[in-house]
Amino acid sequence: MTPPDYEYLRKLLKDHSGLDLSADKQYLIESRLLPLARKTGLSGIAELVAKIKAGSSAHTVQVVEAMTTNETFFFRDKVPFDHFRDHIMPEIIKARANRRSVRIWCAAGSTGQEPYSLAMCLKEMGAALTGWRIEIIATDLSQEVLEKSKAGIYSQFEVQRGLPIQMLVKYFKQTGETWQINPELRAMIQHRQLNLLHDFAQLGTFDVIFCRNVLIYFDQDTKINIFNRLARQIEPDGFLVLGAAETVVGLTDTFRPIPERRGLYRPSGVRGVLAMPKPAMAVGY
Structure with a gap:
């Protein structure tokens, strides 16, 4: 070339x-x-x-x-899903007791392992969410990976990466050499093609936003812009979950990190205030 x-x-x-x-x-x-x-x-x-x-x-x-098309697997990095189960959802359940609904956005849903991992976490909460309206919106730039996510069909290799065996048995059906996640969980996910560079205000507001392992590929100005727009789509008491190599610190004042909970952030109440920009650096794979 x-x-x-x-x-x-x-x-x-x-x-x-x-x-x-x-x-x-x-x-x-x-x-x-x-x-x-x-x-x-x-x-x-x-x-x-x-x-x-x-x-x-x-x-x-x-x-x-x-x-x-980036790599993903079930319960990737484990810690964010522990936070979701043990910290985020107990707080959301208390805060939304009257409304009895929760909206979650997976902003880089890829082939579905992340949104389905969240759906399994919610199912495991059982009676605590009986009667609740649950929306999980999975978006991705690639229509191809969204189609795979909609189908919910995974190879033996894919289900062996991060997925506990008891959840495989409970939520998947084996057909030949592949496994398909059950219709009840597939119905919990709404799929939409979306480019994070473009306006996403039409998605509405969310209680929880997972935006993991995608911003690392953007330059600094683009990250700042996306963080400030994410802040407008999240409830004032909502949660933002980033990947292990991602942070808002030094980029924007719209979110604040939660001490002792790596990768977890809350809105600060400041909308669209930029930190002093640093020289942009190209970040590769």
């Missing part, structure tokens, strides 16, 4: 998805896009770039999806 083609693809990805690849990540683009080019009958990345420059929106979508 020539340097001009690489720079063109870097800009394309930044503009369409927020993905901010550093100058030394050419190998990553080649490893993801060379198979894509060949699969679509093209000779290589140069021809793929030529198609996009000629106005092929289909190839643009394919490139963005190939580069932004």
Whole structure:
């Protein structure tokens, strides 16, 4: 791949998805896009770039999806789900006792392991949520991964990563070499295609927002912008859950960390106040 083609693809990805690849990540683009080019009958990345420059929106979508399909697995990192079960939901249940409803947004739902992990946590709470209205909205940039999430079908390898055996037996049905999550849990998740760079006000307000392992790929200004917009979509007493390598500290005053609970934040009541920006740094995979 020539340097001009690489720079063109870097800009394309930044503009369409927020993905901010550093100058030394050419190998990553080649490893993801060379198979894509060949699969679509093209000779290589140069021809793929030529198609996009000629106005092929289909190839643009394919490139963005190939580069932004990120790894996920059930109960990933465990700690956020412990927080959800032991801290977030007990507080929400008390605070929403009259309303008896909870809205949760998985802002990078990917192939569904995160939203389904949350659905299983809620099911395990049993009688405490009887009669409650529960909404889990799972969004992702990639329509392809959303379709997999809707189907709720996973390989033996996928269900062995992070999923306790008792939950596999309780909530999944085996068909041949695959496992499908049961219809009751699938019905708990609403799927919508969404680019976090675009307006998401139409989603409404949420009690809990999981936005994990996606902001690490954005530059600093984009992170600040997204945090400030997330603050407008969360209830004043809601919870924001970030990935282990992500933080609001030094970026925005709209959220404050909860002491002793890594990755967990609450709205500060300040809307859209920026911290002093630092020089933007490219963050790669």
